[in-house]
Amino acid sequence: MSMTIEYVRFACADPEQLASHRDRLISVLRERYGSDFLGAHLARCEDGSLLDLILWASPEAAARAAKEMPGDPAAGDFFRLIGEVHEMRHAEVLHSSRQ
Template sequence: MSTTIEYVRFACADPEQLTAHRASLIALLRERYGSDFLGAHLARSEDGSLLDFILWASPEAAARAAQEMPGDPAAEGFFSLIGEVHEMRHAQILHSARP
């Protein structure tokens, strides 16, 4: 397996409301993708755009979730708050380090 990062940079008019829906999205990802879902980080960039980093166990899991989640009614609360998507990419992790 190749651990994969899903990187999405997007606009959002109400980051606080989006963050409030984040816990239900994370629970849904855990339920649907099990051990293929490794974690996620949501951040705000200096320009005000939001960055979503999701860790997947494989590129296949990342591609499957990218295809399924945006249209899933159970995730509508989160995805309905996303404005323009500026960039979305999947990248294979080559090296990781932790303190």
């Protein structure tokens, strides 16, 4: 079992409103996936698109959440604000460090 990054780059008409719903989404991820959810970062790219990076304990947890969460009513306020998804991938973490 290896850590997995979920990488999603997408459009959003109102990034500030999306960010305001982020804490609720993170709470739902912690509640539903427990220790399989390791953390997340939301960023704005130079072209204005948004980038969501979520760290999972395994590829199975990442795949399960990718399937379940977009239609979950508890996270609906977040997902309704996402426009076109430009790219979504899962990647195995080969090396990690912290400052």
